[in-house]
Amino acid sequence: MNFAVLQFPGSNCDQDCVHVLKNVLGQSAKLVWHKDTSLGEVDAVLVPGGFSYGDYLRTGSIARFSPVMQAVQQFAANGGHVLGICNGFQILCEAGLLPGALVRNRSLQFRCEQVYLKTVTKNSPFTNQVADGKLMRVPIAHGEGCYFADEETLAKMNANGQVLWQYCDVNGNLTDDANPNGSLQNIAGVCNEAKNVAGLMPHPERASEAILGGDDGKAIFESLIHALQNKGAAKAA
Amino acid sequence: MSDPAITPELVKKHNLTPEEFARAVDILGREPNYTELGIFSVMWSEHCSYKNTRPVLKGFPTKSPKILVGAGEENAGVIDIGDGLAIAFKIESHNHPSAVEPFQGAATGVGGIIRDIFTMGARPVCALNSLRFGELKSAEVRHLFSGVVEGIAHYGNCFGIPTVGGEVYFDDCYAGNPLVNAFCLGVLRHEQIARGAAKGIGNPVFYVGPATGRDGLAGAAFASQDLTDESSEQQRGAVQVGDPFMEKLVMEAVLELLATDAVTGIQDMGAAGLTCSTCETAARAGTGIEIELDKVPQRAPGMSSYEIMLSESQERMLVIVKKGREAEVQRIFDKWDLPWSEVGAVTDTGRMVVRHHGVVVADIPASKLTDDAPLYHRESKEPAYLQVVRAFTIDQIPTLSNPTENLKSLLSWPSIASKNWVYRQYDHMVRDGSVVCPGSDAAVVRIKGDSLPMLPADSTKNNDAVPEKFIAMSVDCNATYVYLDPYEGGKIAVAEAARNLACSGATPLGSTDNLNFGNPHNPELFYQLKESVRGVAEGCTVFNAPVTGGNVSLYNQNPQGAVDPTPTVAMVGLIEKAEHITTQWFKDEGDAIILLGDLVDAGDQLQGLGGSAYLKVVHGMKTGTPPKCDLQKEKQVHEAILALIYSGDVKSAHDCSEGGLAVAVAESCISGYPARNTPRLIGASLDLSAFDKARLDAILFGEAQGRIVLSVAQVNAVKVVERAKLLGVSATIIGSVGGTDLTIKAGGQDLKWALSEMHDGWWNSIARAMK
Incomplete structure (x- = not known):
């Protein structure tokens, strides 16, 4: 599959995403500069983590206006698959491609640590390859990852199966202690109603190799690749 | 606005002695003007010139076949790691700025050291830091921390x-003088090393980065004075x-630019900003440089030439470009x-010429500024307090009364406790x-x-696979030891760093040091500097970890006194294979626990308790001669643990330092x-x-050097012990892994600690102190 990894000034995890896609998963991946107005021929878009535009004003709020994001809007509107990680998740929320918003961690401090994630539904292009009942151990690294949405939106998202991942303890319980940032309902990641756009605060690209302490996060990329292959097959048939 | 007249008071305000001023006059053949006075002042500050420490620093080992760029040559040293790859690394202090404005002071310390690394053409890949503060009971200290x-x-x-x-230490001696030492490491190919030399007569000089403002005016000079009670108010503008x-x-x-081959020289504007970067690049190349200040982007209107030349606004670089290649450079910046x-x-004049509004505001021979800086052989005298320290005997330590509580106190003492609140x-x-x-x-990075930095687009190497390598690094210094015995303490700082590397499976490549001391004009403080540097130098020689550069920070004192002498040592090592990477925590139930090295040093009358954490935490004493460090013996221990790790038998390895074996x-x-x-x-x-010959407090909490606790599968235990002995190192099976408690049978007592209780104090004590 061909992946576009967006590169904003201040993107920090762009190379990490390319590394995992290419060297771990054997996919083709290219960096797309924020000033580009076209994504080229790609099967999916990754919006990586970092501090796009320095995160001045508000995280992700400037990046949404970049030329490349106009192309991503179009790509997503046409059913293209987009995954935002950390700052990428914040950008997708700011851009209105995902519901809700990410605000300052309740601790008011940046947090970098491993957390456990429960996959809420396998019925999405981003979760279909996660083993049944498997808790994923994936690191977080953010200062503004507290997920917020109004009650009505949350109810709708739950009804539609749009909450994809939640922070949990080692036994899968959604406790306050397991919630690293104060997110509502321990939400770590969500998708849009059409399920072609998703975002999460944890970094699956940092949890895709045993040498870095575990490869649970790989299942998210594998799910996406699987979904893209099916889509390709459906198109061919 | 006209420049102030050059008076003796003004010279003094610039921290130049009458002799230094006379030297400047001699170099110029006339009196310096105001801008030039400022330039001499910052270039001849300790921070830029090492005028008080150069003779002492000569003792450091700085050579090895692996060193590609050595100490003092450039912004950072570069070491070969094989396969055409190299690493650049350095440590630098930002103590004074952090004392008056902790957030920006520390932040710009990190920024400065990162710039030093990419200025070498390397891609910065990781950072470390070494921090010291007063005790957390003080609200002011908590604010700084x-x-x-x-x-x-x-x-x-x-x-x-x-x-x-x-590393983070807490001790009252740092209460008004926090130490903030930041380390950065970058990676590059041998052929990518960039130089800070202004080569090629007629080549254009570019300024890149944000506009120059009035922030950080003469920060280098500020860093080279004692802090006073007024510092925080007066000097905030220097941050x-x-x-x-x-x-x-x-x-x-910059990395994209360096890949084009259009650059002949590059230097960051760190300490002493535009001044230092222009005269150093010219001096290195044996050329001259001419700049026009009207062309320097400026943040504030009406900045004087003095202010522009001395500003330490951040994130600025000076780039010397091959004539005719300007367009490429501009394209990348845009x-x-x-x-x-x-x-x-x-230019070919050898002079640094600065113009402003069409007038020459400075005209100084560049190399004289850098190479003819004053040099002082400071007087040194053994501090009187060392007599008292040496007279301390073991009988003056009360007998151990509550070992169970004492271990818990040590584990929750902020200097030993987990630093998770920080990292x-x-x-x-x-x-x-x-x-x-x-x-x-030690930290290990792949x-x-x-x-690596990018290559030119047409390079044939673009498709070459880069072999995976693992770099281990650790930064260490037990300053209490250095205070109590500067020479042994210096050796121990190096030994501990090397031991941490060995425990993680790495062989040393080199080191970088940050010398944090008090006022060098005080002979007793200078003695601490001289003696501890002698110890550090000896250690670096024995462990084959030559010094590739570093930083000196003096005047770390306020009216309450000087900091403990703190020669921080950051050491970097190479791990050949992924399977050799070793961590400190026990892995499996039933494994045998082995102690490498001696439980107690028979030659130490204090049995390892001098200067120990136990003495400080439990008895409130900071005295006694610290443990001796036999470097040869220590090296044997490191070689032994590495050999054992290579054999594949070691499941965990952890060095014994503060708090001893327990x-x-x-x-x-x-x-x-x-x-x-x-x-x-x-x-x-x-x-x-x-071990019934030693005191129980010494057995549990003594800090004898050269010791490592490792765990191996029970079936391999005897083999590992025999192997260690063959390697000339004493080794003893002291117990086994398993259960929900730590139990120790010693001195006729059966001691027991619940893991959850130990963990709670160790893990949470800093967070609790910060609430």
Whole structure:
């Protein structure tokens, strides 16, 4: 599959995403500069983590206006698959491609640590390859990852199966202690109603190799690749 | 506005002695004007010239076949790591700025050291820091501590560099004088080493980065004076303001630029800003340089030439470009939306000439500024307090009354306690290379293809696979030891760093040191400096870890006194194979626990308790001659643990340092941390009853050097012990891993600690103190 990894000034995890896609998963991946107005021929878009535009004003709020994001809007509107990680998740929320918003961690401090994630539904292009009942151990690294949405939106998202991942303890319980940032309902990641756009605060690209302490996060990329292959097959048939 | 007249008072205000001023007059053949006075002042500050320490620094070993760029040559040293790859690394202090404005002071310290690394043409891949504060009971100290940590986190996280390790100590001597030493390491190919030399007569000189403002005026000079009670008010303007986002753009642009081969020289504007970068690049190349200040981007209107030349505004670079290649350079700066300006040219005059509004405002022979700086052989005298320290005997230590409580107190003492409150605020995993994260003896980082700076687009090497390599690093200094015995303490700082590397499976490549001391005019303080540097130098020689550069920070004192002498040593090593990477926590129930080295040093009348954490925490004493460090013996221990690791038998290895054997074993039981709020606790039972000749406090908490606690599968235990003995190192099976408690049989007592209780104090004490 061909992946576009967006590169904003201040993107920090762009190379990490390319590394995992290419060297771990054997996919083709290219960096797309924020000033580009076209994504080229790609099967999916990754919006990586970092501090796009320095995160001045508000995280992700400037990046949404970049030329490349106009192309991503179009790509997503046409059913293209987009995954935002950390700052990428914040950008997708700011851009209105995902519901809700990410605000300052309740601790008011940046947090970098491993957390456990429960996959809420396998019925999405981003979760279909996660083993049944498997808790994923994936690191977080953010200062503004507290997920917020109004009650009505949350109810709708739950009804539609749009909450994809939640922070949990080692036994899968959604406790306050397991919630690293104060997110509502321990939400770590969500998708849009059409399920072609998703975002999460944890970094699956940092949890895709045993040498870095575990490869649970790989299942998210594998799910996406699987979904893209099916889509390709459906198109061919 | 006209410049002030040059009076003796003004000279004094610039920290220049009458002799130094006379020297400047001699060099110029006339009196310096105001701008020139400022230039001499910053260039001849200790920070830039090492005028008080150069004779002492000569003792450092600086050579090895692996060194590609040595100490003092450039912004940072560069060492060969094989296969055409190299690493650049350095440590630098930002103590004074952090004392008056902790957040920005620490943040810009990180920014400065990162710039030193990419100026060498290397891609910065990880950072460490070494921090020292007063005791956390003080609100002012807590303010400094949280500000410094947030500042480091802000800069490093936003820039996108993982902060993978470090050390933090708390002692009253640092109450008004926090120490903030930041380390950065970068990776490059041999042929990518960039030089800070203004080569090629007629080549244009570019300025790139944000506009020059009045922030950080003469910071280098500020860093070279004692702090006073008024410092925080008066000197806040000398602290720079950092913008990590800008630095990230500058770094990417610079690396892209260096790949074009259009650059002949490059230097960051760090201490002494535009002044230092212009005269140093010219001096290195034996050329001259002429710049026009009207072309320098300026943040404030009406800045004087003095202010522009001495500003330490951050994230600025000076780039010397091959004539005719200007357009390429401009294209790259524009791509990254960076402010830039062509400000001057390289000349053949050997002079640094500065014009402002068409008038020459400075005209100084460049090499005289850098090479003819004053040099002082300071007087040194053994401090009187050392007599008292040496007279201290073991009988003056009350007998151990409550070992169970004492171990818990040690584990929750902030200097020993887990630093998770600190490192959880640092992104320590970005760049996908952090193999061993903070919380083990040494950090280990993987080097892979994207760790390297880019190559020219047409390079044939673009498709070559980059062999994976692992770099281990640790930064260490027990300053209490250095205070109590500067020479032994210096050796121990190096020995501990090397031991931490060995425990993680690494062989030393080189080191960088940060010498933090008090006022060098005080002979007793200078003695501390001289003697501890002698110890550090000897250690670096024995462990084959030559010094590739570093930083000297003097005047770390306020009216309450000087800091403990703190020669921080950061050592970097190479791990050949992934399977050799070793961590400190116990792995499996039933494994045997082995002690490498002697339980107690028979030659030490204080049995390892002099200067120990136990004495300080339990008895409130900071005295006694610290443990001796036999470097040859220590080296044998490191070679032995490496040989054992290579044989594949070692499951965990942890060095014994502050708190002795009991703390080391306890940490191996409680420091595994797979995920948030999910520590991996694993018990241990030790039987130390065979060691009945030493005191129980010494057995448990003595800090004899050259000791490592390791665990191996029970079936391999005897083999490992025999092997260690063959390697000339004493080794003893002292217990086994398992259960939910730590139990120790020693001195006729059966001691027991619940793991959860030990863990709670160790893990949470800093967070609780900060609430």
